Amino acid sequence: MGKTFLPIWFFVGIVLCTYGVILLITGAFVSNPPNVVQVLDISPNILWGLILLIMGIFFTVLGYKLREYEKED
Amino acid sequence: MHISLGLSDYLIIAIYFGAILGIGYYLKGFTKTGDDFFLAGRRNSSWVAGLAFLSANLGALEILGWTGATMKYGMFVGHFYWIGAIPAMLFLGIFMMPFYYSSKIHSVPGYLRLRFDERTRLLNAFSFGIMTLLMSGINLYLMALVFHVLLGWDLHVSMWVSALAVAVYIILGGLMSAIFTEILQFFLIWAGLFLVAILGIIDSGGIQNLLSGLPESMSHLWANSFDPTKNEMGVTWAGIVMGLGFVLSFGYWTTDFLVVQRAFSAKDLRSAMLCPITASFFKMALPIIVVGGGLVAYKLHGQGVLTLPENPLKPGEPWNDATLPMLIARYYPTGLVGLGVTALLAGFMAGQAGNVSAFNTVWTYDLYRVLIKKDASDSHLVWVGRVTTLVGILISVATAYVAMHFTTIMDYIQAIFSWVNAPLFATMLLGMFSARITSAGAFYGLLLGMITSFSIFMGFKLGIFGEGVARILCFSPNPSDMARNLWQAWWAFFVCFVATVAISVFTKPKPPEELKGLVSGLTERAKYEGLSWYQKPVPWALLSFLVLVFINVVFF
Numbered sequence: 098m099g100k101t102f103l104p105i106w107f108f109v110g111i112v113l114c115t116y117g118v119i120l121l122i123t124g125a126f127v128s129n130p131p132n133v134v135q136v137l138d139i140s141p142n143i144l145w146g147l148i149l150l151i152m153g154i155f156f157t158v159l160g161y162k163l164r165e166y167e168k169e170d
Numbered sequence: 171m172h173i174s175l176g177l178s179d180y181l182i183i184a185i186y187f188g189a190i191l192g193i194g195y196y197l198k199g200f201t202k203t204g205d206d207f208f209l210a211g212r213r214n215s216s217w218v219a220g221l222a223f224l225s226a227n228l229g230a231l232e233i234l235g236w237t238g239a240t241m242k243y244g245m246f247v248g249h250f251y252w253i254g255a256i257p258a259m260l261f262l263g264i265f266m267m268p269f270y271y272s273s274k275i276h277s278v279p280g281y282l283r284l285r286f287d288e289r290t291r292l293l294n295a296f297s298f299g300i301m302t303l304l305m306s307g308i309n310l311y312l313m314a315l316v317f318h319v320l321l322g323w324d325l326h327v328s329m330w331v332s333a334l335a336v337a338v339y340i341i342l343g344g345l346m347s348a349i350f351t352e353i354l355q356f357f358l359i360w361a362g363l364f365l366v367a368i369l370g371i372i373d374s375g376g377i378q379n380l381l382s383g384l385p386e387s388m389s390h391l392w393a394n395s396f397d398p399t400k401n402e403m404g405v406t407w408a409g410i411v412m413g414l415g416f417v418l419s420f421g422y423w424t425t426d427f428l429v430v431q432r433a434f435s436a437k438d439l440r441s442a443m444l445c446p447i448t449a450s451f452f453k454m455a456l457p458i459i460v461v462g463g464g465l466v467a468y469k470l471h472g473q474g475v476l477t478l479p480e481n482p483l484k485p486g487e488p489w490n491d492a493t494l495p496m497l498i499a500r501y502y503p504t505g506l507v508g509l510g511v512t513a514l515l516a517g518f519m520a521g522q523a524g525n526v527s528a529f530n531t532v533w534t535y536d537l538y539r540v541l542i543k544k545d546a547s548d549s550h551l552v553w554v555g556r557v558t559t560l561v562g563i564l565i566s567v568a569t570a571y572v573a574m575h576f577t578t579i580m581d582y583i584q585a586i587f588s589w590v591n592a593p594l595f596a597t598m599l600l601g602m603f604s605a606r607i608t609s610a611g612a613f614y615g616l617l618l619g620m621i622t623s624f625s626i627f628m629g630f631k632l633g634i635f636g637e638g639v640a641r642i643l644c645f646s647p648n649p650s651d652m653a654r655n656l657w658q659a660w661w662a663f664f665v666c667f668v669a670t671v672a673i674s675v676f677t678k679p680k681p682p683e684e685l686k687g688l689v690s691g692l693t694e695r696a697k698y699e700g701l702s703w704y705q706k707p708v709p710w711a712l713l714s715f716l717v718l719v720f721i722n723v724v725f726f
Contacts, residue, residue, distance in 0.1 A: 103196075120178075130504065
């Protein structure tokens with residue numbers, strides 16, 4: 098493999114970002130079904146969506162930076 | 171009982187399929203040579219190889235199965251993640267990886283060829299290939315069954331869609347595709363399943379409250395292991411240490427090419443050694459999901475607020491494998507349900523991709539190139555690897571259909587692992603650490619070990635062996651099925667070990683110059699000049715071991 102390809106962290110980041118956004122939108126606009134037990138004061142979709150979005154941004158940037166680093170190397 | 175999915179759930183599942191197929195297509199442009207296709211170009215860092223190493227083991231069925239088993243065995247399930255994994259992973263990284271990696275082999279059977287001879291390689295390659303494809307087929311069927319019962323998905327559609335998706339991205343990108351999707355699976359499993367265990371633990375009033383509500387027989391790791399009647403698994407500490415912690419665990423983690431192949435893809439020896447060590451930390455964390463989720467379900471089941479569906483394979487019995495999905499249905503709203511289902515789907519498919527990528531390597535390098543076309547060019551081998559991937563997937567699907575119609579066959583197929591890997595560990599251990607072990611000793615010892623394991627299994631299965639034999643083999647007055655499985659592996663190892671040594675005494679070993687780089691004492695030690703302590707494998711292995719000891723003391 099001569100060429101430098103995007104590291105897996107970049108793809109992981111993109112997928113987590115996308116899932117984070119979907120969960121945030123779902124949490125904001127779709128109410129919980131009555132059969133789901135509410136454990137937290139906040140919607141789990143919003144809480145988890147935010148965490149996935151932050152992780153996703155981190156891994157996307159990490160993947161991109163690693164590729165730049167490998168190119169220079 | 172069906173879990174209903176909403177629009178965002180389906181969207182999350184669709185994005186997963188798009189991502190894995192897109193990754194496969196993207197990697198196709200970087201997959202040209204045999205090393206690219208079968209060894210991912212040998213360019214991975216210890217993080218990439220390590221997470222893929224763990225993910226190859228982290229099938230969805232394992233997570234579902236052990237979460238359900240926690241409802242039955244309690245904290246004892248932790249043994250399968252701690253003593254039943256970590257010592258073997260560290261041993262592989264520190265002591266065995268230098269021989270594997272330095273010999274620049276493509277597969278574990280390839281090492282057997284260099285260290286011993288062609289017949290030992292072929293024996294292992296055939297048995298590994300058959301085991302891998304049959305296991306892949308069984309997993310495919312069980313995956314479709316889980317989604318059919320819990321989500322109402324059609325069995326045939328589930329099997330064909332997931333199998334063909336795996337075939338496409340492995341054919342395109344080879345091992346690198348498998349590794350990329352395995353790492354994606356690792357993150358999805360944590361993203362999709364970690365929260366359900368946390369919500370359940372909060373709902374149960376915290377960890378202390380959860381543990382204090384358990385019966386004595388389920389609430390400790392070791393305290394109830396001195397008497398097999400005092401724990402739900404019916405095993406003693408000796409069975410756990412010798413059968414699980416030593417033979418089964420070492421047999422799997424150090425010789426099963428499915429996981430070891432990921433370490434071969436590392437960019438250098440240091441990264442290859444760090445690969446299983448890195449994985450060990452995440453392996454130790456998994457009981458948060460598996461044991462945590464299982465204990466929450468046990469408590470809820472006792473309160474009558476969580477019921478399990480009927481086992482489709484054993485009518486009339488509760489289906490413990492549905493424990494985790496039932497928790498998802500209880501705690502997750504639309505959106506998170508899709509993420510949880512995607513985590514399971516990713517676990518199933520990455521497991522299948524792992525099986526197929528290991529199979530295509532062993533078939534191409536250890537069978538096709540040896541038995542059919544010795545002078546095959548590199549590009550021809552890549553072509554064979556791609557064709558083998560498709561054929562392997564089709565055999566898996568065919569096995570899944572056989573399992574669908576003859577469900578009892580699954581007991582036999584799932585037992586193949588201990589027939590193949592338990593004795594192989596004895597062969598590897600002796601071969602790597604003693605130059606005196608001969609090719610004849612290795613071949614006949616391995617064969618006898620496999621026959622021993624197979625005979626014990628069939629003896630009990632067909633009723634030839636009674637309780638008296640079971641008591642002798644298991645050193646226990648009332649051995650459980652679990653105890654029999656653990657001791658069966660031990661006896662296979664023992665027979666292989668003794669036979670290999672005995673035959674080696676009377677046969678001629680290879681000259682030392684042929685064993686350089688393959689055996690301890692004839693292999694140069696790894697050197698890490700100019701590296702800080704935190705960049706070396708040994709300190710991390712020690713830290714991992716200390717964490718293991720700490721966990722076992724806390725939950726003793």
